[in-house]
Amino acid sequence: MTLSPGALLRARLQKGLLVLPGVFNAITALLAEQVGFEALYLSGAGVTNSLLGMPDIALITLTEMAQQARYVARAVKLPVIADADTGYGEVLNVARTVEEFEQAGLAGLHLEDQVAPKRCGHLDGKQVIPAEEMVKKIRAAVRARSDPSFFLIARTDARSVNGLEDAIARAKRYLDAGADAIFPESLQSRAEFETFAKAISAPLLANMTEFGKTPYLRAQEFAEMGYIMVIFPMTAFRVMMHAAREALRTLKETGTQQSLLDRMQTRKELYELLRYADYERLDREIAEGDS
């Protein structure tokens, strides 16, 4: 019997800390799988920035995100959790989001309690919706999943709006509404992560994004505090962008890529990642079968 993506994720969570690197398309997903990660995080910022060249302020649509999720989930064998922002609307939109994301082959998603249009969780000027509205969205999400294993994570952005106490109070309500896990966004110290984990006995996700409000902690430190998932949503994206800018500058200045060759993924490495040989073999076998 093959497990559904959600069941696969839940089975893996039983074994302890899960580190999920952020990916934003199929090829970065393949890379993360190749280096041995066991689950992936499809970043809303990563997809919005890369696909649209736009900031992460609710400009991506459900359709665009679900399509990207489908490419990613199809490319790898790993469970993938996606960022569903605010659910792209109100309760009925949330229900449709869950249906579309589940059908795309994802293992789960997270919904956040920001007002629309949302902002990056680490920027100032965010606002949150009343907790009871978020509770309704979570109830809608729970009802909309067809696989009870599809993993529903409630993210609360309340810490930087109303403080840690409100974030904790909201987390409790979101769990009562049926959320499987809580993602406390933009906590500002190790002590806050500890306090949160002591107050909330449920699966917890920590966000280790860069240049934000959260100090850098190792995944293992989160595990010791009781967190079961840690996402690094934009790490590969930021490194790739930095490297690409350097490469483009060099190319512009020198008119040749030769000094960059030893920093490149080779053609052979790329083709291995893409399982090029498998496609050639299939083509050959079909041709031979036809003759």
Ligand SMILES: C[C@](O)(C(=O)O)[C@H](CC(=O)O)C(=O)O
């Ligand atoms: C997790 C996040 O929602 C994302 O889209 O990946 C972002 C990441 C970021 O902007 O650094 C967030 O934390 O809001």
